[in-house]
Amino acid sequence: MWVLYRRGGLGDTLLTFPILELLKRSGRKVWVVGNTDYFVIAKEVGWADMVSSEMPKTEFKGKILISYEGNVKPFPEKRMWIVEHYLQSLSLRGEFSKVLPLEPAEKSPLKGCAVLHPSSGSWKKNPSLELFFRIEHFLKKEGYKTIYLIGEADSWLKDHIKSYFESYSPLEIAKALRAALFFVGLDSGLSHLASYCGIPTFIFYGPTDPIVWKPIGERIFQISLELPCSPCFPEVCEERSCFHAKALFAKFLRTFNALS
Structure with a gap:
């Protein structure tokens, strides 16, 4: 199993989802660590296997630690889309989804609004x-x-x-x-x-x-x-x-x- 660690707001978290999707597509299991209210979306769509707010005491095959002390910097050094920065930093290649594969709520209060x-x-x-x-x-x-x-x-x-x-x-x-x-x-x-x-x-x-x-x-x-x-x-x-x-x-x- 691999682990991805990213603290931050909702937008910061969503911008890491292409990493998770590409890892899962390659057959790897992924444990994500960060704000669980945000990462639960990744679990819902099948791009994360485990979600926690703290780093587990587990041995991982690979670690992606997005922080100033980690192996992926949280912000690019030059002006570029942060998703491209992440994928280049990890040498990850491939197409990723532009739309979350979520079903709409049956009785959405926002329907047609x-x-x-x-x-x-x-x-x-x-x-x-x-x-x-x-x-x-x-x-x-x-x-x-x-x-x-x-x-x-x-x-x-x-x-x-x-x-x-x-x-x-x-x-x-x-x-x-x-x-x-x-x-x-x-x-x-x-x-x-x-x-x-x-x-x-x-x-x-x-x-x-x-x-x-x-x-x-x-x-x-x-x-x-x-x-x-x-x-x-x-x-x-x-x-x-x-x-x-x-x-x-x-x-x-x-x-x-x-x-x-």
């Missing part, structure tokens, strides 16, 4: 809610049913919105998202999850890097103002001109209308 998620794990990556209120107004006027998604870092949103689906289970959210119409969010773990679930996903980038942190998926639409000072995360300025609501909304409209 445009899902909005204006939050992330860091305020530095969150634009003004004005951007999402503009998008919500536009979509409703176009006849779409909208609903906000609230995950583990988003309870603050309840003071500002009315219609929402709340869940702290990434697996439950994934199955619900499989039935959604499309998703609009930020550079966050739930945006990574939405794109991996196969639905059209519009993602706003401000201070973070859309090249390094591109999600896995087939229908991803990355939207940024492409300012010369971006990306700058985590050293983010107070002005955050990269999150100008009117300008980002205009780019969203152009992207959305081009697909209609």
Whole structure:
């Protein structure tokens, strides 16, 4: 059996899934260590055999330790997609799935909805809610049913919105998202999850890097103002001109209308 160790958020964890899939396809058993709420998705789709939050006292045939002290660095030294960085570091080759093989929830509260998620794990990556209120107004006027998604870092949103689906289970959210119409969010773990679930996903980038942190998926639409000072995360300025609501909304409209 092999072991893969990766601490981090939901997005960080999902970006390791191609490693697991390729290892399993080669006939290897895999034990994953990290946030079990996230890695349980890998077990659900058959890409992990065992899941735990701590490193087991077991002898492994191979170890993939993604950390600064491990044998795979958690971030690339040059500007490249982190999935490619991982696979190159491990000399792993082969095609991997762009969509998680999950069945949608039978009674998904997100079925047929445009899902909005204006939050992330860091305020530095969150634009003004004005951007999402503009998008919500536009979509409703176009006849779409909208609903906000609230995950583990988003309870603050309840003071500002009315219609929402709340869940702290990434697996439950994934199955619900499989039935959604499309998703609009930020550079966050739930945006990574939405794109991996196969639905059209519009993602706003401000201070973070859309090249390094591109999600896995087939229908991803990355939207940024492409300012010369971006990306700058985590050293983010107070002005955050990269999150100008009117300008980002205009780019969203152009992207959305081009697909209609």
